[in-house]
Amino acid sequence: MIVNGGIVNLNGNDQQFNRLSGKGSEVQLNGATLTAVNADTTVNSDYAGAITGNGSFIKDGSGSLTLSGNTAWVGDTELQGGSLILDGTSGGAQLTSNVIGQSGTQLSLINGASLTGWIDPTDVSIDSSSQWTMTADSLVNDLTHGGTVTFVAPTANNFKTLTVDGNYVGNNGLLVMNTQLGDDSSLTDKLVVAGNTSGSTRVQINNAGGIGAQTLEGIEVVRVGGESNGEFVQNGRIVAGAYDYTLGRGSQAGTAGNWYLTSKSGEDNHSDIRPEAGAYNANLAAANNMFVTRLHDRLGETQYIDALTGEHKVTSLWLRNEGGHNRVRDESGQLRTQSNRYVLQLGGDIAQWSHNGADRFHLGLMAGYGDTKSNTVSRLGYDAKGAVDGYSVGAYGTWYANAADKSGWYVDSWLQYSWFDNTVTGQEQASETYKSKGVSASVESGYTFKLGESVANNLSYFIQPKAQLTWMGVKADDHREAGGTWVKGEGDGNLQSRLGVKAFINGYSDQDKGNHRVFQPFVEANWVHNSKDFGSNLDGLSIKQDGAANIAELKLGVEGQLNKQVNLWGNVAQQMGNNGYSDTGVMLGAKYNF
Numbered sequence: 001m002i003v004n005g006g007i008v009n010l011n012g013n014d015q016q017f018n019r020l021s022g023k024g025s026e027v028q029l030n031g032a033t034l035t036a037v038n039a040d041t042t043v044n045s046d047y048a049g050a051i052t053g054n055g056s057f058i059k060d061g062s063g064s065l066t067l068s069g070n071t072a073w074v075g076d077t078e079l080q081g082g083s084l085i086l087d088g089t090s091g092g093a094q095l096t097s098n099v100i101g102q103s104g105t106q107l108s109l110i111n112g113a114s115l116t117g118w119i120d121p122t123d124v125s126i127d128s129s130s131q132w133t134m135t136a137d138s139l140v141n142d143l144t145h146g147g148t149v150t151f152v153a154p155t156a157n158n159f160k161t162l163t164v165d166g167n168y169v170g171n172n173g174l175l176v177m178n179t180q181l182g183d184d185s186s187l188t189d190k191l192v193v194a195g196n197t198s199g200s201t202r203v204q205i206n207n208a209g210g211i212g213a214q215t216l217e218g219i220e221v222v223r224v225g226g227e228s229n230g231e232f233v234q235n236g237r238i239v240a241g242a243y244d245y246t247l248g249r250g251s252q253a254g255t256a257g258n259w260y261l262t263s264k265s266g267e268d269n270h271s272d273i274r275p276e277a278g279a280y281n282a283n284l285a286a287a288n289n290m291f292v293t294r295l296h297d298r299l300g301e302t303q304y305i306d307a308l309t310g311e312h313k314v315t316s317l318w319l320r321n322e323g324g325h326n327r328v329r330d331e332s333g334q335l336r337t338q339s340n341r342y343v344l345q346l347g348g349d350i351a352q353w354s355h356n357g358a359d360r361f362h363l364g365l366m367a368g369y370g371d372t373k374s375n376t377v378s379r380l381g382y383d384a385k386g387a388v389d390g391y392s393v394g395a396y397g398t399w400y401a402n403a404a405d406k407s408g409w410y411v412d413s414w415l416q417y418s419w420f421d422n423t424v425t426g427q428e429q430a431s432e433t434y435k436s437k438g439v440s441a442s443v444e445s446g447y448t449f450k451l452g453e454s455v456a457n458n459l460s461y462f463i464q465p466k467a468q469l470t471w472m473g474v475k476a477d478d479h480r481e482a483g484g485t486w487v488k489g490e491g492d493g494n495l496q497s498r499l500g501v502k503a504f505i506n507g508y509s510d511q512d513k514g515n516h517r518v519f520q521p522f523v524e525a526n527w528v529h530n531s532k533d534f535g536s537n538l539d540g541l542s543i544k545q546d547g548a549a550n551i552a553e554l555k556l557g558v559e560g561q562l563n564k565q566v567n568l569w570g571n572v573a574q575q576m577g578n579n580g581y582s583d584t585g586v587m588l589g590a591k592y593n594f
Contacts, residue, residue: 023048029055029073038063038082059084071095079105079122088112139163146171151189153178154208164193170201170230181210181240186219197230203247204235211539212241214271217252218260228257237428241485241539244272244380270332276426277543278335278376279386280536283422284489286372287436288472290343291392295412295444316593317348324585331546339374362398382427390420412444418474430482438474459507468498491534500526519560526553547581567591
């Protein structure tokens with residue numbers, strides 16, 4: 001029957017059309033069943049018109065029928081013989097229907113066609129531009145797959161199985177499946193092939209509410225009963241909680257032909273950790289450390305006394321710039337993180353006084369801006385980028401026991417409040433943003449011994465043992481990632497202790513005598529201990545930085561007074577810890593005395 005124009009309304013009356021063809025027309029079912037018969041391969045036909053309304057469609061006969069129009073009937077599709085070809089060349093052939101087939105029949109999706117529904121059973125062929133959205137368990141005979149087969153996301157744990165009773169051929173098609181990512185017993189969509197597999201197929205896994213867990217053999221997603229010569233290739237990252245999952249063949253005898261999702265790719269006992277954990281860790285560590293200062297970082301020389309005249313300075317304004325590079329791993333050794341930071345702090349005295357004429361008290365205010373960017377790479381080669389930037393405000397107080405000869409005790413303390421914006425962007429993952437904030441406090445003390453002097457050379461020699469305790473209270477907000485993982489920071493409340501000694505020479509040249517120019521080179525060695533490791537907790541699994549519990553530090557620098565108003569200082573510091581931990585910092589500071 002040729003239908004080239006107008007509307008054919010079946011009005012609930014079942015009809016059989018032999019060799020349905022034509023274009024620009026519409027067949028309205030309205031409760032009827034339309035049977036299209038192509039008796040044999042000599043009577044193949046094409047129909048580009050529309051088929052609409054409630055009712056069913058039956059394809060019969062050994063020939064083929066191509067539908068390229070609006071396939072909008074609401075009811076089942078039956079294949080009782082031959083081939084049904086859905087051709088989406090002109091934008092049609094977007095069918096929503098369940099397909100019930102008979103042995104020897106075939107359904108083909110070509111040129112952008114789509115099917116939404118389940119199939120039971122028929123041979124199915126899908127080209128590279130077409131797709132099948134599978135709404136329930138389905139059974140096909142042979143499947144040739146070059147397009148996209150999407151398993152509809154489960155509700156109430158109704159995961160789906162696609163069973164291929166014959167052979168499966170992959171032509172670089174894509175399977176989009178859902179898995180409740182956890183241990184080996186996790187619920188999942190599945191492809192079961194009774195026959196042989198060949199070719200290559202990409203597999204994309206969407207997490208259906210799993211929080212991740214350690215696997216043994218893994219979560220079976222493809223089972224092959226015959227020759228397993230086909231390759232199923234992971235398409236995109238598969239993440240849940242703290243874990244990265246990998247698609248691969250079974251590792252045990254009898255399972256090598258099947259394909260599993262595993263959270264452990266190495267031979268050790270550690271599951272594969274997501275690099276995002278390293279980025280969260282780096283953000284929290286940076287937020288707690290970037291505004292931590294020592295007395296000489298802020299103020300240069302320990303005395304506000306002109307080295308030559310002994311003139312007391314009334315007040316001052318200081319500026320500190322620091323850049324640094326940090327390297328750290330996690331406790332399992334899987335994650336390698338590198339960070340670069342920049343910190344700018346500005347402050348000044350608001351009051352000075354003395355109790356006995358020899359000592360000196362200073363009270364000041366300070367504020368700062370800091371920015372750190374990090375990159376973490378996991379052992380699987382995935383990466384995640386972290387970024388944290390924020391501000392601080394605070395106050396400091398300093399006491400010198402003997403301002404006249406640069407010897408004796410000093411005590412320095414400060415209190416700061418800091419707040420930050422944080423970002424973590426994992427490879428192939430949505431960017432995560434969250435806040436962090438908190439209070440930090442420090443007390444530092446040291447004693448300066450004058451070892452001697454060389455009057456002829458205008459040099460004085462000093463050594464200064466010192467100690468510092470710093471409480472780090474910046475805490476990251478808990479938040480849920482776009483993929484559902486709960487993330488909590490760990491390590492706030494760290495108490496950092498530092499013991500060290502500084503040796504320095506204070507002097508000036510004969511040419512500078514009387515013009516207020518003094519230079520003070522120094523070398524300093526410190527031992528730094530952290531009571532807590534900075535880390536993150538992803539859905540109950542804690543991942544922490546390693547190597548920073550005990551750190552050795554060496555610092556070289558120079559502090560100088562250029563004239564009565566201006567002091568400059570700079571240093572280079574290198575820290576080394578266990579398991580590859582290192583931190584390199586370069587600082588330049590300036591102070592103006594009013």
